[in-house]
Amino acid sequence: MSSPAATIAWLADPSGPGCWGPPEDLALPISDRGLLLADGVFETLLVEGGRAWLLEEHLDRWQRSAALLALPPPPGVAIVKPLITEASRRSGIGSGIRSGIRSGALRLNWSRGSGRNSGSGAGSRGIAIPNACTPRFWLQLSAIEPCFEPVRVIVSPTEERSATSLLSRCKSFAYGPSIQARRQAQEAGADDALLRSSAGGLCCGTTANLLVRRNSSWITPPLSHGCLPGVMRQRALDRSLLVEQPIQEQDLARCEAAWLINSLGCRPISHLDATPLAGEGTGSSLGGEAETFWRQLLLPRRG
Structure with missing residues (x-):
């Protein structure tokens, strides 16, 4: 478990369950299209007082954004909500119970992931979308205070x-x-x-x-x-x-x-x-x- 009020991240490994850790300890493969080509969508929302604010609205936009760019549907509330609860528990961010930090910024990331086209030619490299991509999901929760400064x-x-x-x-x-x-x-x-x-x-x-x-x-x-x-x-x-x-x-x-x-x-x-x-x-x-x-x-x- 990370120390209280530490930034925490979770990365879903396509070959198995996700894993927790500090962001610098988790890694994407260099073949991931989110890393190579910025081919993905994300949402950022407020976690404050033990609650992820406007979660449903953000997840709805996340789903619509993915559909607009022909990405597979990202995870829904049944998957995301328990992960947010666990991220708050591990980091101490968002509830203030252990760390005193009641606010955090949660970023949900959805990449087209990695894939490989069969055969050779232009379709097997560059920006062309592979025939079969395995999407990748990760999140990060960091301590912030909502800002209202001029x-x-x-x-x-x-x-x-x-x-x-x-x-x-x-x-x-x-x-x-x-x-x-x-x-x-x-x-x-x-x-x-x-x-x-x-x-x-x-x-x-x-x-x-x-x-x-x-x-x-x-x-x-x-x-x-x-x-x-x-x-x-x-x-x-x-x-x-x-x-x-x-x-x-x-x-x-x-x-x-x-x-x-x-x-x-x-x-x-x-x-x-x-x-x-x-x-x-x-x-x-x-x-x-x-x-x-x-x-x-x-x-x-x-x-």
Whole structure:
């Protein structure tokens, strides 16, 4: 058993049952397509107070993402839920009973795995999908605290979200554009970057959906612009707290407030480049409103 509050991972060996251990002690074969080609999908969700929040919604998106990319169906709740309970027990993360750490980020990974085509030729190597792949599942639970601190952003000068790509509609392993946009932000002295949409206007942050308040109403770019169908974004839409509408850069410059939201927090945007946003409030007041909004989305809908 690992020490309390230690990051824990579980990897399913296709030839037998899964095994537990620190992430650095578990290994994928170099033939795994998730490793070689980013050919897989994942979900990240909050584990807090002994509970995996919005598990069903995340698993539903995981299943839909896999189907969209013609991956085999990933494990369902009957397999995943006991593994989450065991991960919390082994690590001490999520319940706070032994470690005092009540929050964790759980990442569920599903790779197309490894396979081999029969015969030779182009179909037996490269990016071609083998005739028979054995998918691979692993998870990792790490201690985190949900984040509500204000964030300074730039707009990436080179990276954008495709409005038509299948990859824009799911959480795939292919995070290269977001990595480059985040690197550009850091080099500019900012915390994060916004990505434009190939359809025009702003799309999202590197790892979060964009929300903008204008005329006392919250808006977010439509899915047709290539933004990820975020779980928290959808919760806000379902509760009529948010509407879909294209967002231009000038809308952000003139907005009343802007947030980056995902399943691990909701961060107010304080500056675009070096320019403060026009919205009132700074620091803890911004974060407090964002946290209140975010936490109400975790709770069941009233009525």
